[in-house]
Amino acid sequence: MALLELSDVSVHYGRIQALCGITLTVEQGEVVTLIGANGAGKTTTMRAISGIRPLSGGRIRFQGDDITRLRADLRVVRGISQAPEGRGVFPGMTVQENLEMGAYARRDKKSVPEDFDRVFALFPRLAERRSQVGGTLSGGEQQMLAIGRALMARPRLLLLDEPSMGLAPQFIQQIFRIVTEINEQGTTVLLVEQNARQALTRAHRAYVLETGRIVKSGTGAELLADTSIKEAYLGVA
Structure with missing residues (x-):
């Protein structure tokens, strides 16, 4: 199947x-x-x-x-989770807050911190900028954030x-x-x-x-x- x-x-x-x-x-x-x-x-x-x-x-x-x-x-x-064309990050929200939005539908809230660790391991640059608002990131960093946000849903x-x-x-x-x-x-x-x-x-x-x-x-x-x-x-x- x-x-x-x-x-x-x-x-x-x-x-x-x-x-x-x-x-x-x-x-x-x-x-x-x-x-x-x-x-x-x-x-x-x-x-x-x-x-x-x-x-x-x-x-x-x-x-x-x-x-x-x-x-x-x-x-x-x-x-099913998507990182859309054009990235679609929330420009006024921090990297941390954008990632939290990716986990909004999660029922297993206790394991969400593990996924933050996974995303930051994949994208160390996001870890460095976790308090920075999404709209001030470079294009490459915004793409990393869009993928990281999608991964926070554990798809x-x-x-x-x-x-x-x-x-x-x-x-x-x-x-x-x-x-x-x-x-x-x-x-x-x-x-x-x-x-x-x-x-x-x-x-x-x-x-x-x-x-x-x-x-x-x-x-x-x-x-x-x-x-x-x-x-x-x-x-x-």
Whole structure:
């Protein structure tokens, strides 16, 4: 049984169909990545999984249960947590307070301090800035905070939407190393990423989206070696 299963999922924005019958799976323990051009439907897929965007057709199952109509906050309780595109940190709240917000739905409050320790071990820079307000952090630090906040929910599935967007090269390398480390610690990751080379290098499996449809899938290594993928997404003719 897959941890996450999307079956023939469609999403509309008014009359515009953003997803056209998407079917994909994420197995426990994997890093799975979605790649595609801007407007391909990657972020819409993430919003559908997290419950922010309702489906116009199809079904989503998580741990074997149908969550198609489950509210977004209850999906967090079930174990789906997202670091959204654009980071979405609370600018007037401190690093500590932002992280506390990530744990708002936790029922096991006694173990929350363990997760602070985990986040600060992954992101020592956040530990140094725990009293600093989120709006004054650099872009890379805000991305670390967004991922750390999502981890505070202790998710079974972590959704990462464009974690390297707008970051300096040294931060990009660091973020991807941490994604691998998070996965090695036991968290399943679904990654949407424009940096296709980095994403495919880290992914166990990958799907290619074009205009709301999955046009190709395979292991990360298979897609890295695929000539059409190289030409379209890796800048190699």
